[in-house]
Amino acid sequence: MPSVDVELRGEFDNSYEITVNYDIMNEVVSDLCARKFGHTPVVICDENTRELFGLNLADKLALKDIDPLLLTVPAGEHSKSIDVFGSLLEAMLEAGITRQDVVVALGGGVVGDLSGYVAGSYMRGINFVQVPTTLLSQVDSSVGGKVAVNISGGKNYCGMFYQPKRVYSDISALDTLPEREILSGLGEVVKHGFIYDREFVEFLHDNAEKILSLDKTVMPKVVARCCEIKADVVSRDEKEGGVRRILNYGHTVGHAIETFAGYKISHGECVAYGMRIVARACNKAGMLSDEELKLHESVMDKLNLATGCLDIETSQIMELMKRDKKVKQGAVVIVALDKLGNAVVNEDFPLEFIEAELLDFE
Incomplete structure (x- = not known):
């Protein structure tokens, strides 16, 4: 199966790899267990991806003595808001998440955009990885580092450029989509x-x-x-x-x-x-x-x-x-x-x- 390198070597080297494969979740677990991107994984998902993928991912990590912080937001574009963004930051602070930890965006474009903005803002930036589970997020929103939330005046008005450390695109996840x-x-x-x-x-x-x-x-x-x-x-x-x-x-x-x-x-x-x-x-x-x-x-x-x-x-x-x-x-x-x-x-x-x-x- 193919992999794609995103070469970003400007003032800082922000390059990363996109892996495209079937049943890639085992590779995600392996890399998180190896502490490849950070110590404690903060897995952010919505109500749908929590049931489809999030609980299973958390169980697999627990079997390897890793206790992730699993945070769930409502499904839909309205979760890309300042209020939800703030609630995630507060939950991470309360759980003792540090700069040595990693945010895992597990879901579609809403979850990816929101999680990336959380990761880029928390303590002035911690690592994050993208695990896109929709076709739109796999082909577009998980790639390129544009992360944001919406405000009442328009879409993506509050955001930044913040690149992930890696993207895992699991083609088998598409079978779950309407x-x-x-x-x-x-x-x-x-x-x-x-x-x-x-x-x-x-x-x-x-x-x-x-x-x-x-x-x-x-x-x-x-x-x-x-x-x-x-x-x-x-x-x-x-x-x-x-x-x-x-x-x-x-x-x-x-x-x-x-x-x-x-x-x-x-x-x-x-x-x-x-x-x-x-x-x-x-x-x-x-x-x-x-x-x-x-x-x-x-x-x-x-x-x-x-x-x-x-x-x-x-x-x-x-x-x-x-x-x-x-x-x-x-x-x-x-x-x-x-x-x-x-x-x-x-x-x-x-x-x-x-x-x-x-x-x-x-």
Whole structure:
């Protein structure tokens, strides 16, 4: 099974390895027992991953005379809050956790983002590892070190760049997910192809049926390729000062939809709608050709992504986009496509084309 190296050798060496495998939890236990990353593991999970993985992980560690601190948060985006963040810090302090210990993020993107922010803040930073259990977190949010919580004004407004020491992506965990969670992850999967690798887009198109059935010969390749693409981008721009911004394709519109919906639509679903809308707008703006747009649409259709209408108000989505973190001197920054596999950051994209496409989804 593949592994991916994330090379981050700037002022400090923040490099780490991503391991992609089936039934990887035994390797997680082995490394934690060897005190590879810290003394006492603080395992943070949500109510779902506690039952699916957390209790079993704690039992296995206990058999090796390691007593982890198992902390559980409610499932869902609303746990990415200042209040939950503070409660975790207080629980760690009360348990006597020190700088010599390690945070283990066991769950999806919410748990990973929240846990990473906790690890980066506690005593000015302690080690943490990612054990992503959803497709979205395996291909995207567990890689690259962007950790955060939400505030009432928007998503991920309070956060930092804080890299994990290692990422363990257990493909077998995907079998526990409902279909909607798989589709959410596929939104980020196709994004990586659209912005960086046309051949990968064609692979996704030709293998859509196998991907939807979580075929064991295909899924490790899908997860690993997404990690390779993101690792390559992040290694050239760790803190989003340049090329890393292309990873936000579909996100400016998607985050606005997500915020408007009160996080009742998953992140990946919102990004998928954002990509549909921006790709069509790029075509109208004379960037993405008709042929390239046709393939973009076909891949999304085959993977059942962003296929219906939304309960949105276009005028409010446009206003929310103006509050996006990536707004530069009042201008909404859009990641656009010149062609499949080539994304560009556009600071003067004609927003009227996006507005027109949004209206089609109302």
